[in-house]
Amino acid sequence: MVNVKVEFLGGLDAIFEKQRTYKLNVEGPDGSTVTVGDLIDYIVQNMIKNDKDKEVFIENDTIRPGILTLINDTDWELEGEKEYVLEDGDIVSFTSTLHGG
Amino acid sequence: MVNVKVEFLGGLDAIFEKQRTYKLNVEGPDGSTVTVGDLIDYIVQNMIKNDKDKEVFIENDTIRPGILTLINDTDWELEGEKEYVLEDGDIVSFTSTLHGG
């Protein structure tokens, strides 16, 4: 089990009851380590109330194009993406890309 | 001994060789705990090269009026001022008040 903070930025809070940050306790599938992939599964299964909203967050089993994922303020591509093993106190942020100007 | 980060903002870096942040190892007078007061003494004795610059930082044995002191981004008045006992990883910031507009 791991205690992490999750943030939904760039308007993504709209599908999470308009709340930008959540503190979560997440269990891994095997009861020990929890990866960012596990966290995403947890979010999709437990936190998106409206099924129709899932496609705003997920596409083809990964984060939808146009959403950036950050682990402790660093692009998840630099941190191992879904394989990154979460530690207590980690902050995982999802931000929708803005296009307005 | 304690490892802390010190920041000089709002133009105060001018008297610290134009460097805004320093990582310091500071020893307490009794060899054990180190307070913010001890840190200020350390800064005045070791880091201000030009004696004339000391009055920019210190007045009547405390931080000069117009300089705010923050401990981990919190006003030091809320944290015990000089009596605050530093822990490893603490960030102490000094910022000169700006007046331009």
Next chain:
Amino acid sequence: ALDAELPMSLEEFSRYGRQMIVEDTKGIQGQIKLRDAKVLVIGAGGLGCPCLPYLAGAGVGHIGIVDNDTVETSNLHRQILHNSSKVGMLKCESAKKVLQKLNPHVSITTYPVRLGYSNAFGIFEGYDIVLDCTDTPLTRYLISDVAVCLGMTVVSASGLGTEGQLSILNFQGIGPCYRCFYPTPPPPNAVSSCQEGGVIGPCIGLVGVMMAVETLKIIMEIYTSDNFQPFLMQYAGFPQQTLRTFKMRGKKQACLCCGDQPTITRASITSGSINYELFCGKRNYNVC
């Protein structure tokens, strides 16, 4: 007849539509709060210039501008409401011209005077919020003192070089005031080794725009007496742009102005017995 029943004209609905649909503004309800708001901006310089058009654009109904300076060429890299053809014109009048064209629905009053203890109350009364866009500690203390006496919230900001600071003072009469933060003014001669008073236009400009954001949030009641926490924001433009928020002390019981036993009162200010010049020194502080 239909038009008369609406809380705003159709032109206003069109003008403010894009901001009214942002949920935080609470739509028409927020727009009416903006229209009814009375905001006094002191200083139409590096902070006031970028702040004012966003207040007027958003539909803040009543805007006062205090400034007795005239436009100089050396201002124009950062005071972007003015222009080369306005050199010599009063800054408050120059600003008013631009703002009135931007949004004719806004009523703008200019005060081409130097703010002092004898005229401050007369100017402040009637406004809800005051924006301190000035550049000396003397006026910063005066503005805070008068606002405390009148129960007005102050959005106070400053900048120099590539940095800036912003705070909300005396929020609804409960927040700390400028004197709570700075009970003793900086000694005039202790600033000699700081870099001289240059400024990067968009760095001070960004802080001015931040003031507009804070002002809209105060008017639209995003800040409330329940959720407001005293803070000071510190912006740096170089080498990376950063914005830090420091958690600050609350009102000090011993504060000479907003504390339990104030000696700085309307009577003592207007009588001239609070000597701001002596208190702050006469040196130009605009250096550190």
Next chain:
Amino acid sequence: ALDAELPMSLEEFSRYGRQMIVEDTKGIQGQIKLRDAKVLVIGAGGLGCPCLPYLAGAGVGHIGIVDNDTVETSNLHRQILHNSSKVGMLKCESAKKVLQKLNPHVSITTYPVRLGYSNAFGIFEGYDIVLDCTDTPLTRYLISDVAVCLGMTVVSASGLGTEGQLSILNFQGIGPCYRCFYPTPPPPNAVSSCQEGGVIGPCIGLVGVMMAVETLKIIMEIYTSDNFQPFLMQYAGFPQQTLRTFKMRGKKQACLCCGDQPTITRASITSGSINYELFCGKRNYNVC
């Protein structure tokens, strides 16, 4: 004769003096870099309006403005270079009028055209830096692609509601490009549940001013190929103003545009074989 030997006129020394004495600008040296700089700003809307006057004010010598839109009343709460008397006028011409008065030393070129694959190279060539102040993914991909082909640095920003984002793309040809960050465009229909496209004027305005700060730093070589690290800044205006800096991936070797084996090239773009409309979908993206 004395004047002729100076690198700038005395009027320019006076105009830029307050910024030249900020050490980071390196004085005259930095000012001459600004004068020689050629900056192309695409979009004179919510981002371009607050950015442009700070570029002109600082003395950026050559500014191009691309925009084929005309001013509408509904723009004015955030597009503060324009005004009510200019409704119907081309935004690029409206902006040019203001900027030319602000600083007559700056040469301004307007492009009242819709940026597309067939005209982009002709417009971009001759500029050093391009500012993406547009509002659709389609143009964001096109601007990045063309800039990569021409080796130009892009300052790219966007905003919606109370939030904004800013990044520097293709920095000196070494940084990541827009496609490195977003190899796949967002699906047009996946944005339905996000709030509609409202925007708070000073929130998008602040991001526009941030663009000016970044542009000045690029010109004055505060960023170098040694110290530059890819980043994306995320601003939020409500409930508290915050500015976060995310450390981002570098250039992707597999990037179709800036990678090792690019398929997106000048030839493929100008021939029309990169179908931006098909790629991005035709839906108005300005919603999420």
